[in-house]
Amino acid sequence: MAATEEVTLLDLWASPFGQRCRIALAEKKVEYEYIEQNLADKSELLLRSNPVHKKIPVLLHAGRSICESLLIVEYIDETWPSPSPLLPADDPYARARARFWARYVDDKLFDCQTRLWKLKSGEPAHEQAKEDLVQALTTLEAELGDRDYFGGEAFGFVDVALVPFTAWFHTYEKFGGGVAEELCPRLVAWAHRCKERNSVAMAIADPHKLYDFVLYLKQKFGAK
Amino acid sequence: MATVEEEKAGMVLLDFWVSPFGQRCRIALAEKGLQYEYREEDLVNSKSELLLRSNPVHKKIPVLLHHGRPVCESLVILDYLDEAFPDTPQLLPAPAYARARARFWADYVDKKVYECGSRLWKLKGELQAQARAEMVEILGTLEAELGEKDWFGGDSFGLVDVALAPFTAWFYSYEKYGEFSVDKVCPTLAAWARRCGERDSVAKHLTPPEKVYAFIDVLKKKYGVE
Numbered sequence: 001m002a003a004t005e006e007v008t009l010l011d012l013w014a015s016p017f018g019q020r021c022r023i024a025l026a027e028k029k030v031e032y033e034y035i036e037q038n039l040a041d042k043s044e045l046l047l048r049s050n051p052v053h054k055k056i057p058v059l060l061h062a063g064r065s066i067c068e069s070l071l072i073v074e075y076i077d078e079t080w081p082s083p084s085p086l087l088p089a090d091d092p093y094a095r096a097r098a099r100f101w102a103r104y105v106d107d108k109l110f111d112c113q114t115r116l117w118k119l120k121s122g123e124p125a126h127e128q129a130k131e132d133l134v135q136a137l138t139t140l141e142a143e144l145g146d147r148d149y150f151g152g153e154a155f156g157f158v159d160v161a162l163v164p165f166t167a168w169f170h171t172y173e174k175f176g177g178g179v180a181e182e183l184c185p186r187l188v189a190w191a192h193r194c195k196e197r198n199s200v201a202m203a204i205a206d207p208h209k210l211y212d213f214v215l216y217l218k219q220k221f222g223a224k
Numbered sequence: 225m226a227t228v229e230e231e232k233a234g235m236v237l238l239d240f241w242v243s244p245f246g247q248r249c250r251i252a253l254a255e256k257g258l259q260y261e262y263r264e265e266d267l268v269n270s271k272s273e274l275l276l277r278s279n280p281v282h283k284k285i286p287v288l289l290h291h292g293r294p295v296c297e298s299l300v301i302l303d304y305l306d307e308a309f310p311d312t313p314q315l316l317p318a319p320a321y322a323r324a325r326a327r328f329w330a331d332y333v334d335k336k337v338y339e340c341g342s343r344l345w346k347l348k349g350e351l352q353a354q355a356r357a358e359m360v361e362i363l364g365t366l367e368a369e370l371g372e373k374d375w376f377g378g379d380s381f382g383l384v385d386v387a388l389a390p391f392t393a394w395f396y397s398y399e400k401y402g403e404f405s406v407d408k409v410c411p412t413l414a415a416w417a418r419r420c421g422e423r424d425s426v427a428k429h430l431t432p433p434e435k436v437y438a439f440i441d442v443l444k445k446k447y448g449v450e
Binding site for chain 1: 281290293295296297300301303304307308320321323324325327328331332365
């Protein structure tokens with residue numbers, strides 16, 4: 001049965017996209033080999049496994065590669081349906097909603113946070129990035145509402161998609177994006193709730209280490 | 225439990241005539257033999273209350289309303305149609321790996337084709353030349369993925385075929401603005417495009433290429449492009 005064959009994850013410690021995969025694998029209790037990638041000098045294995053985008057994360061299973069973090073998480077959910085189903089099995093509408101919100105995190109939140117650290121502070125474009133970030137966080141807060149998880153009562157697909165980004169709240173604040181506890185208190189509470197799960201605690205980055213890493217990225221790739 | 229007829233009766237598609245993203249949904253609904261009410265949104269002047277209420281986050285089409293509940297984002301809609309109507313021809317294959325591959329390529333189309341195409345007609349000079357080179361590369365990558373197969377889905381017209389087919393109506397515009405020939409640059413993909421056009425579901429819902437070209441003129445005026 002394919003599910004028992006070797007699993008490898010090509011990843012980068014700080015990547016929220018990679019962390020999604022680590023969380024999903026841990027939730028499913030799947031053993032795997034983690035191979036840290038050097039994106040400044042990409043390995044043969046990475047280039048061979050993801051020739052189109054040359055990006056991490058990549059999941060290798062039974063000799064085949066799966067790319068794009070949300071697709072990897074869905075693949076993990078389908079290949080190892082239990083324990084902990086991430087997408088509700090028998091509810092196409094709930095699945096559609098989950099996919100929609102996971103994409104929202106990718107399209108909006110990641111984009112804003114990148115602009116936040118890349119662009120020059122004080123410039124109109126940077127101000128716009130701050131505004132857009134606030135809007136993204138308040139939209140997600142509204143979607144969560146009073147629920148324990150985005151999945152409702154159970155930790156699910158959207159929770160996996162978003163939780164790695166909570167380690168960035170400290171960085172958002174440092175770059176002028178606002179204080180998370182004030183902007184989105186429910187999200188902050190939800191993040192604490194998620195971190196009680198071993199799968200999440202083990203995967204997501206330390207916020208201070210992450211901030212230092214972002215400063216390095218800014219120095220290397222940011223607007224001068 | 226609702227009958228198939230009752231299920232079919234509850235669907236509305238909020239859409240815009242030339243949108244390749246909306247056309248994906250129309251093609252999928254046709255492939256599945258599903259009935260629905262098509263509602264044209266006036267994106268130029270004013271979006272309807274229903275659209276704003278159904279997609280408050282993005283305020284964009286397409287939106288599929290099924291018994292009043294909105295599903296947004298075209299690829300999410302395609303997945304939903306497969307799952308909500310399991311007895312209709314499926315766009316996605318059964319095995320998890322094949323599904324992941326199909327979704328990857330549909331996602332590739334989303335990330336690359338429209339955005340690069342937009343730069344072709346929006347930009348000039350060096351940046352336009354860059355867009356042209358990228359478009360040729362994108363089409364070449366898709367051609368390599370298609371390979372010898374009839375369809376991206378293998379033997380059957382699948383998710384990636386539905387995702388890309390509407391953009392074949394934009395090839396003419398890409399060629400004009402990019403000054404290249406799809407037939408020359410990616411002959412296998414060009415043949416696939418012709419094969420798509422022979423399917424009823426595609427033929428009925430694609431905008432004629434000349435009309436797409438004329439529409440781009442409207443967009444250029446809107447964005448203040450010379």
